[in-house]
Amino acid sequence: MPVRPSRSRPSWDVPRAAGASRHLLETGAEHGVDARSCLAGTGLAPADLDDPDTEVQASQELAIARNLLARVGDVDGLGIDAGLRYTITNAGILGYAMLASPTVRDAAAIGLRYAALSSIFVTFSLHETDTTAVVDVDDSEVPADVRHFLLERDLAAIAHVLPVLLGDRLYHIPAHLRLRLPEPPGNPLARLDLAATIEFDADRTSATVPRALLDEPMPAADPHTAQLCVQQCERLLDRRHRLAGIAARVRTRLLRARTPAIPMADVARELGMTERTLHRRLAAEGTGYRALVSEVREALAMELLDSGLSVEQVASRLGYAETGSFTHAYTRWRGHPPSEQARRAASRPRG
DSSP states (O other): OOOOOOTTSOTTOSOEESHHHHHHHHHHHHTTOOHHHHTTTTTOOHHHHHOTTOEEOHHHHHHHHHHHHHHHOSOTTHHHHHHTTOOGGGGTHHHHHHHTOSBHHHHHHHHHHTGGGSSOOSEEEEEEOSSEEEEEEEOTTSOGGGHHHHHHHHHHHHHHHHHHHHGGGGGGOOEEEEOSSOOOTTOGGGGGOOOEEEEOSOSSEEEEEEGGGGGSBOTTOOHHHHHHHHHHHHHHHHHHHHTOSHHHHHHHHHHTSSSSOOOHHHHHHHTTSOHHHHHHHHHHTTOOHHHHHHHHHHHHHHHHHHTTOOHHHHHHHTTOSSHHHHHHHHHHHHSSOHHHHHHHHHHSOOO
């Protein structure tokens, strides 16, 4: 059964690809902020974001945005700088599903349904009248201290990939944009090359286009490919929802530590809560801190033993004071002692 976020959790609070976080680091570099400063307090290293398979928690991306803003300050168009680095490939399978959709309406429906697979924080809804289609943008779930920046970034990112999705017709669509943003000095929005009238300081953010646009075919339409991509989107979204929540954040922190034997109080402090609150929230998700430490230790033990480390080295790496304690725990997890796993690893051909 598909898992979807609870009402108490924002719709964007699921693991996400690292591409958008990497773009934040690139934006910081252009303004003299080094990568480690941008990543302070996230548990991430610069190399993590270079791995195309890395997924980050939304809370980690928010922390990067906050670090960037704290060090760069209120620079006009900073969000646009970050958003223009976004490409259709950053959207992964969602981007391909939209590209292959039969019509613009189908592409919009897929984008709305699987928006959590992108790296945006705002949410969208589509409303139609007899002659127009209106896309409303809701930023109410975005934390207030980064709301302006992320609204600007997310809108710039979408505007940057629309020409790839819609082709040259984008530059001929009579669109009207209402932005809940002040008009920026120097007109950095001109870099988006939009063929639209723009209203700043509006009471909401929206885009209005002719309704007929929704029925036009997509330039790269391929219904069969679109169907396969949608199936993959569904599986990926379900997996990411299962990895969301406070337990996932704790697990991520433990995996990125030098050793997973970190006091619960330290992890709670890094997550901005008391130890008692962390205990309560983990219990609500059906787990506990000791169980997560044990789970991470087991996973790392398998990986480290397979890499060729000795039982003693692995025990030390995992924070055990005595090798015997690690051996007892490993035997309880796997049903055989770690020395057996180490022998199997040593007997495998290396090459």
